[in-house]
Amino acid sequence: MESTKNVLHVTDSNFKAEVIDSDLPVLVDFWAEWCGPCRMLGPTIEKIAEKYQGRVKVVKMNTDEAPQASMAYSIAAIPTVMLFNHGSVVDTLVGVQQPIMYERSLERVV
Numbered sequence: 001m002e003s004t005k006n007v008l009h010v011t012d013s014n015f016k017a018e019v020i021d022s023d024l025p026v027l028v029d030f031w032a033e034w035c036g037p038c039r040m041l042g043p044t045i046e047k048i049a050e051k052y053q054g055r056v057k058v059v060k061m062n063t064d065e066a067p068q069a070s071m072a073y074s075i076a077a078i079p080t081v082m083l084f085n086h087g088s089v090v091d092t093l094v095g096v097q098q099p100i101m102y103e104r105s106l107e108r109v110v
Contacts, residue, residue, distance in 0.1 A: 006049035008059045012068040018059060020087040025109040026057045027102070030073075030080045032064050037096045038079045044099050045081075048106070055110045085109045 010018045010028075019026045029045050031038035049058035063070040063078055073082060073089065083091040083105050091105040 006053055006058060007046060008057065010059045010061050010066070012066045015061070015066065015069045018057070019084050022057050022084070022087075024055065024057045025090075025106070026059060026084040027052075027106065028082045028084060029058070029060045030063050030070060030075045030078055030082070031060055032062055032078055034064075035078050041079045041081075041096050044096075044102065047099065048102050051103075052106055052110065056106055083109065 007029075008018060019028060027045075027048065029038075029041065031041070045058060045060065048056075052058070061069060063075055077094050079094075079096060081093045081097075081102065082089050090109060093101055093105065
């Protein structure tokens with residue numbers, strides 16, 4: 001998956017720089033190509049990235065391509081969306097949620 005205008009594709013090699021060291025809060029969508037619910041969530045993640053552009057960084061991490069970060073954050077089911085702020089996880093949403101759930105999470109840090 002390539003990065004889109006508002007959503008960055010991260011890997012184990014750039015996770016620290018893009019997520020942990022980010023000055024902005026970061027919404028991380030842990031997903032995989034073969035995961036149907038992950039594909040269903042994709043448009044919601046894109047809309048959130050557009051709505052919060054400049055206030056939140058939105059990234060997608062393919063768990064098949066990034067096993068280290070997936071293990072480090074105990075990703076047991078996908079999609080899992082984690083919100084990082086100042087390098088720490090401040091919220092975790094597992095499975096496909098209504099868009100308002102992601103927005104409520106983001107509103108606590110923006």
